[in-house]
Amino acid sequence: MRKVILAILILSLVLAGVACSKNDKPVIGIVQIAEHVALDQSYEGFCKALEDNQMLDKVELDFHNAQGDMNNLSTIADRFVSKKVDMILAIATDSAQAVAGKTKDIPILGTAITSYTVAGLVDSDEAPGGNVTGTSDMNPVSAQVALIQDLVPTVGVIGLIYNSGEDNSVLQIRMAKEAIEALGLTWQEVTVTNTNDVTQAVQSIVTKCDALYIPTDNTLAAAMAQVYSVTLESKTPTVCGADTMVYDGGLATMGISYYDLGYQTGLMALKVLAGESTATMPIEYASSSDLVTINGQVAEEIGFVVPENYVDSVIYPEA
Amino acid sequence: MSSILLGAAALGLIWSITTLGVFMTYRVLDIADLTVEGSIVFGAVTAAVAIQAGIHPVWATLLAFLAGMTAGLGTAFLHIAMKIPSLLAGILSMIALYSINIRVMGGSSNVSLLRLSTVFSGLTEKMPKNTAVILVGGLVVILVVGLLYWFLGTEIGSALRATGFNAQMARAQGINTRLMTLMGYVLANGLVGLSGGLLSQYMGFADVQMGTGSIVIALASLIVGEVIFARKGGLLLSLFSMVLGSVVYRFIIAMVFEAGMPASDLKLFTAITVALALWLPHVKTKWSGRRKNNATTEGRCESVE
Numbered sequence: 001m002r003k004v005i006l007a008i009l010i011l012s013l014v015l016a017g018v019a020c021s022k023n024d025k026p027v028i029g030i031v032q033i034a035e036h037v038a039l040d041q042s043y044e045g046f047c048k049a050l051e052d053n054q055m056l057d058k059v060e061l062d063f064h065n066a067q068g069d070m071n072n073l074s075t076i077a078d079r080f081v082s083k084k085v086d087m088i089l090a091i092a093t094d095s096a097q098a099v100a101g102k103t104k105d106i107p108i109l110g111t112a113i114t115s116y117t118v119a120g121l122v123d124s125d126e127a128p129g130g131n132v133t134g135t136s137d138m139n140p141v142s143a144q145v146a147l148i149q150d151l152v153p154t155v156g157v158i159g160l161i162y163n164s165g166e167d168n169s170v171l172q173i174r175m176a177k178e179a180i181e182a183l184g185l186t187w188q189e190v191t192v193t194n195t196n197d198v199t200q201a202v203q204s205i206v207t208k209c210d211a212l213y214i215p216t217d218n219t220l221a222a223a224m225a226q227v228y229s230v231t232l233e234s235k236t237p238t239v240c241g242a243d244t245m246v247y248d249g250g251l252a253t254m255g256i257s258y259y260d261l262g263y264q265t266g267l268m269a270l271k272v273l274a275g276e277s278t279a280t281m282p283i284e285y286a287s288s289s290d291l292v293t294i295n296g297q298v299a300e301e302i303g304f305v306v307p308e309n310y311v312d313s314v315i316y317p318e319a
Numbered sequence: 320m321s322s323i324l325l326g327a328a329a330l331g332l333i334w335s336i337t338t339l340g341v342f343m344t345y346r347v348l349d350i351a352d353l354t355v356e357g358s359i360v361f362g363a364v365t366a367a368v369a370i371q372a373g374i375h376p377v378w379a380t381l382l383a384f385l386a387g388m389t390a391g392l393g394t395a396f397l398h399i400a401m402k403i404p405s406l407l408a409g410i411l412s413m414i415a416l417y418s419i420n421i422r423v424m425g426g427s428s429n430v431s432l433l434r435l436s437t438v439f440s441g442l443t444e445k446m447p448k449n450t451a452v453i454l455v456g457g458l459v460v461i462l463v464v465g466l467l468y469w470f471l472g473t474e475i476g477s478a479l480r481a482t483g484f485n486a487q488m489a490r491a492q493g494i495n496t497r498l499m500t501l502m503g504y505v506l507a508n509g510l511v512g513l514s515g516g517l518l519s520q521y522m523g524f525a526d527v528q529m530g531t532g533s534i535v536i537a538l539a540s541l542i543v544g545e546v547i548f549a550r551k552g553g554l555l556l557s558l559f560s561m562v563l564g565s566v567v568y569r570f571i572i573a574m575v576f577e578a579g580m581p582a583s584d585l586k587l588f589t590a591i592t593v594a595l596a597l598w599l600p601h602v603k604t605k606w607s608g609r610r611k612n613n614a615t616t617e618g619r620c621e622s623v624e
Contacts, residue, residue, distance in 0.1 A: 101523025120431025
């Protein structure tokens with residue numbers, strides 16, 4: 001028993017020592033659910049917005065990544081509350097839900113969250129009514145589906161691949177199916193549960209479709225290299241939800257850039273730090289959503305001829 | 320500062336019920352049951368959906384317990400009736416539950432409880448949330464430990480333990496070992512479901528991915544508890560050591576966060592810290608063992624796994 005008390009005492013001292021090293025700068029606690037390119041870019045964009053407005057030196061950033069474990073989100077949220085941080089940036093839906101469950105006072109900005117109302121974070125998009133607001137990564141799904149038909153006029157069947165365990169993806173796939181049917185086309189779908197399933201899933205779907213559509217799905221965003229290697233063989237054009245996925249091997253997207261979205265969130269953070277209330281700040285949507293990006297290297301490799309009017313949108317990630 | 324320790328204690332108490340469930344299968348029945356990864360989410364999801372449907376949180380929490388029990392029943396069926404090896408039976412249940420959980424949530428993967436009342440709501444109006452969770456969680460844990468202690472002491476409980484110790488011998492004594500194994504599965508996963516039900520109410524949401532790594536966390540907590548707290552002593556101490564182990568495991572993670580490691584090194588440092596925590600008592604025994612006789616040292620080393 002003495003050992004136990006001793007251990008707890010030492011632990012408390014260590015924690016107390018760390019907690020004492022606080023300075024006068026406003027602290028922004030940042031919590032991210034897992035590591036992947038889109039989420040990392042949100043964070044980078046956020047920092048860039050602070051830097052451009054000469055605020056980066058004037059605040060202390062306390063960045064934490066839960067490494068995909070939701071229990072860690074709870075511990076990180078406790079840390080922010082106990083440190084009494086001045087603001088929290090929550091990257092992705094679960095992160096925001098975890099911090100919102102811990103504090104009703106500290107302003108919380110979210111990013112990379114598709115629907116704040118479905119996640120139970122706000123009263124409404126126009127008037128959040130509490131301590132949570134932020135930017136939504138809702139991508140223009142129907143415009144992306146239309147882009148498939150624009151790029152591949154002969155398309156008949158569009159393949160859909162996503163993780164059925166991600167709320168955001170399920171929502172987008174529902175929208176995509178409606179959009180596809182509205183264009184008079186048909187769809188085939190396949191779901192994955194983690195990155196291990198991706199290669200097999202793509203192999204099965206490419207035989208049944210003329211083009212592939214992937215929403216902003218965290219699992220597939222992390223596994224674009226696998227999608228790329230399969231679609232390279234089958235020469236299937238792939239339209240994705242986010243530009244990061246095009247950099248990682250997709251053919252094209254029309255959509256949001258997580259970096260820009262993070263930047264936009266950073267601008268909202270400046271307002272919050274200046275004293276504006278989150279309760280009356282509406283949820284913001286990506287301002288640059290008609291951006292088409294085509295991966296030139298992938299286009300050449302799968303023998304896809306970029307239509308005349310999209311030539312300006314071609315990028316070469318390696319160069 | 321105090322809030323992060325309280326938060327770790329609250330989370331640890333809730334998780335300790337999962338650890339107790341794993342103790343039931345892994346230690347008492349001597350079965351590695353991976354259903355846990357699914358049944359904890361099943362409990363969480365059931366409670367969350369029930370609360371959303373307007374059912375009182377207390378009943379919703381009990382439903383989570385029942386949900387966990389059905390999950391255990393499923394695994395028991397696979398293992399006992401269909402003769403599938405226990406490890407695979409658990410894995411099959413775990414992956415089946417993934418789809419079932421999404422179905423229970425009506426096709427979505429995340430259910431929010433942020434704007435609804437939970438079992439902790441009555442108390443959170445009067446005190447900070449973590450204190451409320453520690454009170455409620457502590458009460459539930461004491462209840463669970465008490466009932467488990469009582470149950471394992473009854474004739475059926477003893478038969479269950481005998482089955483885990485030596486199934487052949489137990490059968491020779493006229494014990495229905497298949498029934499005992501089934502009961503162990505059901506009870507263990509019921510506890511895990513209960514733990515999940517409390518977890519979703521504490522976190523404010525249930526998510527289909529929230530069980531990822533739970534078996535690893537529960538096993539780590541179990542072993543931390545055994546190594547640090549229950550080297551000698553009876554069943555009651557073993558049960559309480561599961562609770563303490565779960566709380567200490569959460570403290571360790573909180574400490575790693577506080578130490579300000581680079582975010583991506585979190586898991587590495589957690590592993591190193593847990594390894595050190597497990598190694599320290601061993602080192603201490605070695606030192607004191609030099610002064611005492613050798614027999615004690617050997618005896619103690621064996622209890623460290």
